[in-house]
Amino acid sequence: MKSEGEIRIYVACLAAYNNGYLHGQWIDASLGEETIWEGIREVLKTSPIPDAEEWAIHDHEGFEGLDISEYEGIESVCEKAAFIEEHWRLGAELAAHYGGDLEEAKTALNDHYAGQYSSLAEFAEELTEQTTQVPDSLQYYIDYERMGRDLEISDVLVIRLGYDELHVFWFH
Known part of the structure; x- marks a missing residue:
């Protein structure tokens, strides 16, 4: 999947900031630790102070809502950028x-991902068809919407990214 923008951080010189100057630079966080450190050294070297x-990190873009703190470690920034x-x-x-917790998120993606569905009813129907032989005489009596709702209550985590884009993960 391709993103619209870059994953980047804005690094500011605190000496300049504390003296009333806005001095910093946007750095592509997906290029790795060494590139970020080079950018930081350049910001400090060219400071008016x-x-x-x-x-400090004064802004960030492209992290899709994942939090980046002002004093986030560069290794952490790179891990988050790579994950995003x-x-x-x-x-x-x-x-x-x-x-x-990126490790928990990685585990969920690698070990507990059930798939993408347009609704929980679709997920419940597919699960039922894969695990049970439903007699033809009963198939119209199954309420997959309620089954999906019940699954969400205790068995699955649902991440909704759009009206008909649900990603389902098993709780284990």
Whole structure:
């Protein structure tokens, strides 16, 4: 899946900021730690305040809602950027569900993902057809919408990305 924009951070020189200057630069966070560190060194080297040493992340874009703090470690920024670059909004929503824990989100994606569906009823119907032989005389009496709702209550996590785009994960 391709994103519309870059995954980047805005790094500001704190010495300049504390002296009333806005001095910083946008850095592509998906290019890795060394590229970010080079960008930070460049911001500090070109600061209007001599011998500037401190910096902070004052903005970020493209992380699909995943939180980046002002003093986030560069390794963490790169991990989040790589995760978002691979999974985009689904990854961000899943990570948010797990309180920002990327390892939990990765485990859910790798081990518990049941698939993408247009509705929970569609998921319940597919699950029923895969696990049970429903007699023809009973198939019109099954309420897949209620089955889907019951599954969501205790058995599955649902990430909704659009009107008819649901991603289903098993709780295990």
